[in-house]
Amino acid sequence: MSAVESKTDRAPLISIRDLKVHFDLGGGGVLDKLLGGKPEKRVVKAVDGVSLDIYHRETLGLVGESGCGKSTLGRAILRLTEPTSGQVIYRDRDLAHLSERQLREERRHLQIIFQDPYASLNPRMTIGQIVGEPLETFRLARGREAEERVQELLETVGLSKRFIKRYPHEFSGGQRQRIGIARALAVDPDFIVADEPISALDVSIQAQIMNLLEKLRREKHLTYLFISHDLRAIRHVSDRVAVMYLGRLVEIADAKTIYHEPLMPYTKALISAVPVPDPQIEATRQRIVLEGDVPSPINPPSGCPFHTRCPYAIDVCKEVVPQLVQIKPSHFAACIRISPSQPNIEDVAPGDAPGLESGVGQVR
Amino acid sequence: MNEKDGNLLEVKDLRTYFETDDGMVKAVDGISFQLKRGETLGIVGESGSGKSVTNLSIIRLIPDPPGKIVSGEVIFNGQDLLLLTNEAIRKVRGRRIAMIFQDPMTSLNPFMKISKQLMEMTQLHLGHSRAQAQAHAIKMLETVGIPDARARADNYPHEFSGGMRQRVMIAMALSCEPELLIADEPTTALDVTIQAQILELIKTLKKETGTSVILITHDLGVVAGMTDHLIVMYAGKIFEQGKTSELFALPGNPYTKGLLRSVPDPTAEQGKLYQIPGLPPDVAHLKPGCPFAPRCEKVQEICHREFPPFVQLNADHYSLCHFAREVYAESGGGRAS
Numbered sequence: 001m002s003a004v005e006s007k008t009d010r011a012p013l014i015s016i017r018d019l020k021v022h023f024d025l026g027g028g029g030v031l032d033k034l035l036g037g038k039p040e041k042r043v044v045k046a047v048d049g050v051s052l053d054i055y056h057r058e059t060l061g062l063v064g065e066s067g068c069g070k071s072t073l074g075r076a077i078l079r080l081t082e083p084t085s086g087q088v089i090y091r092d093r094d095l096a097h098l099s100e101r102q103l104r105e106e107r108r109h110l111q112i113i114f115q116d117p118y119a120s121l122n123p124r125m126t127i128g129q130i131v132g133e134p135l136e137t138f139r140l141a142r143g144r145e146a147e148e149r150v151q152e153l154l155e156t157v158g159l160s161k162r163f164i165k166r167y168p169h170e171f172s173g174g175q176r177q178r179i180g181i182a183r184a185l186a187v188d189p190d191f192i193v194a195d196e197p198i199s200a201l202d203v204s205i206q207a208q209i210m211n212l213l214e215k216l217r218r219e220k221h222l223t224y225l226f227i228s229h230d231l232r233a234i235r236h237v238s239d240r241v242a243v244m245y246l247g248r249l250v251e252i253a254d255a256k257t258i259y260h261e262p263l264m265p266y267t268k269a270l271i272s273a274v275p276v277p278d279p280q281i282e283a284t285r286q287r288i289v290l291e292g293d294v295p296s297p298i299n300p301p302s303g304c305p306f307h308t309r310c311p312y313a314i315d316v317c318k319e320v321v322p323q324l325v326q327i328k329p330s331h332f333a334a335c336i337r338i339s340p341s342q343p344n345i346e347d348v349a350p351g352d353a354p355g356l357e358s359g360v361g362q363v364r
Numbered sequence: 365m366n367e368k369d370g371n372l373l374e375v376k377d378l379r380t381y382f383e384t385d386d387g388m389v390k391a392v393d394g395i396s397f398q399l400k401r402g403e404t405l406g407i408v409g410e411s412g413s414g415k416s417v418t419n420l421s422i423i424r425l426i427p428d429p430p431g432k433i434v435s436g437e438v439i440f441n442g443q444d445l446l447l448l449t450n451e452a453i454r455k456v457r458g459r460r461i462a463m464i465f466q467d468p469m470t471s472l473n474p475f476m477k478i479s480k481q482l483m484e485m486t487q488l489h490l491g492h493s494r495a496q497a498q499a500h501a502i503k504m505l506e507t508v509g510i511p512d513a514r515a516r517a518d519n520y521p522h523e524f525s526g527g528m529r530q531r532v533m534i535a536m537a538l539s540c541e542p543e544l545l546i547a548d549e550p551t552t553a554l555d556v557t558i559q560a561q562i563l564e565l566i567k568t569l570k571k572e573t574g575t576s577v578i579l580i581t582h583d584l585g586v587v588a589g590m591t592d593h594l595i596v597m598y599a600g601k602i603f604e605q606g607k608t609s610e611l612f613a614l615p616g617n618p619y620t621k622g623l624l625r626s627v628p629d630p631t632a633e634q635g636k637l638y639q640i641p642g643l644p645p646d647v648a649h650l651k652p653g654c655p656f657a658p659r660c661e662k663v664q665e666i667c668h669r670e671f672p673p674f675v676q677l678n679a680d681h682y683s684l685c686h687f688a689r690e691v692y693a694e695s696g697g698g699r700a701s
Contacts, residue, residue, distance in 0.1 A: 285589075
């Protein structure tokens with residue numbers, strides 16, 4: 001049993017085990033060698049060994065900066081992107097290894113909402129056709145029954161049923177996002193990946209969509225993977241939060257703990273960087289400003305991927321890949337400089353890596 | 365010169381309209397504000413509120429047709445920019461008023477080396493020789509924190525990350541030591557850790573050079589930490605303006621109040637999030653009365669009928685609302701008077 005499984009009071013709806021998604025960028029072939037192209041094979045490890053349980057009826061927030069692999073992870077769970085290896089267990093079946101036909105059956109229960117409400121709706125289809133299409137695909141309803149179901153769905157997401165014959169371009173961003181949500185709900189799913197569902201929307205509309213998703217979760221007993229780079233939104237909607245950096249999960253805890261008592265230096269910097277809408281707090285606040293950019297996932301740093309920007313990094317961090325382990329109850333982190341007996345990195349003696357002794361790391 | 369009152373910029377009753385198939389869009393409709401030397405002014409609003417058009421109007425970059433500045437004055441250093449010839453305004457742009465935009469990739473020429481793009485600025489505006497311009501370009505890249513600036517100067521834009529490109533844009537904007545920097549959503553396309561870097565950089569450079577800044581953003585968190593004064597725009601109008609600290613503590617407009625409440629506060633217990641109902645208005649088809657009335661929780665009959673007054677609540681705190689004083693009092697304002 002790995003550490004992430006230890007929370008056993010609830011059964012997970014989805015269990016992800018050592019999931020990897022690697023993209024081959026070419027290079028390293030015979031022709032490359034002969035013609036002096038890229039002599040080395042280049043691979044982007046977008047998701048590099050993620051293990052995670054998503055529990056029934058929870059919202060798991062997945063946060064990270066652009067290029068960290070959070071959207072790829074979301075898509076790989078639904079196999080919209082093919083995983084390279086690993087497992088995604090749902091109802092005792094491994095989604096990562098199902099045949100196309102079997103997968104299609106399961107997809108009914110697993111839906112996705114996209115970031116860009118402008119690009120994710122077919123402009124030539126009416127709202128009725130867009131929302132009704134999944135009903136037809138899965139032969140859930142037809143004719144009059146399907147139409148009634150579509151009307152009901154539109155009302156569920158706060159749209160007038162009169163919209164059924166209109167086209168996407170007639171709607172605002174927030175309304176289109178509601179249409180996308182209605183389409184996802186059409187098949188009565190268990191699980192929805194919400195991939196940056198509010199990022200493209202105005203502030204006043206973001207609140208509406210967050211509240212709608214929360215209402216639907218309660219009424220329809222849904223489970224969400226809520227992917228966002230917006231920590232304020234993540235903190236608001238999530239029960240638990242997973243923080244991702246360069247293809248790996250680096251910290252998992254409940255939302256309040258992540259915000260108020262983060263363990264990882266990266267999470268601390270991320271939270272510190274979020275501007276608070278209060279001039280008094282902002283005036284006195286000491287911000288941790290990280291130096292440098294997120295390294296390229298094509299050529300990630302050795303050892304701990306964060307060591308190039310980490311204010312607490314020591315030499316060992318360049319060599320040892322930290323594993324995600326439980327540091328406090330239900331609070332996991334991947335850092336060799338902390339351990340269950342010494343969870344606060346500020347209190348650890350300079351140069352010490354207590355995590356090494358308790359088996360937090362492994363030499364790559 | 366307008367040195368007496370310390371105003372670098374004074375915008376008076378600016379109106380910028382766009383002729384569209386859908387009718388006349390009054391993107392900016394009668395706004396007035398001042399910016400003092402060395403101050404930072406924030407302009408917040410949702411998409412379509414007119415915040416970007418306001419600033420494009422100031423430097424006269426409104427595409428005409430379909431757009432037109434139909435009336436108003438933009439007094440910069442005592443001179444009305446709207447009356448200048450095209451030739452004269454070109455000398456102001458980039459030299460005395462500089463802009464940085466949301467997307468640094470589309471604002472840089474992909475076929476030109478970074479150094480060349482920076483050198484163009486000072487060769488054109490300051491009459492630098494090639495050598496002077498090159499030395500200045502490298503100095504500016506160092507100022508904005510580009511590591512190994514001398515070598516990086518010969519790179520092309522695509523060889524920089526998003527955050528680094530925004531630094532290059534800032535270097536370019538500040539290379540002629542402008543009196544006013546207009547930053548239109550400068551960090552919206554960036555990650556939070558990079559956003560923090562860029563905001564710190566703008567703050568530091570502002571302190572060092574004394575440049576005045578107009579910061580346009582939709583993010584209330586960003587303006588909270590960066591600005592002295594704040595303007596809240598909605599449907600082409602200023603709905604509220606005042607000192608940033610006062611506006612956050614004692615909002616006097618239901619729209620501002622709603623906006624502040626609809627941003628989740630990560631430091632507090634998470635209850636149900638307040639939401640402003642409805643959608644932003646279609647500016648081409650505004651009804652009489654207050655444009656926010658259909659979404660306002662304080663709405664009364666008069667709001668649908670009459671356009672609201674711009675009420676002065678405090679020394680420099682104004683709100684566009686029939687019930688501005690009530691809203692202000694509810695927030696806890698005006699108790700002393």
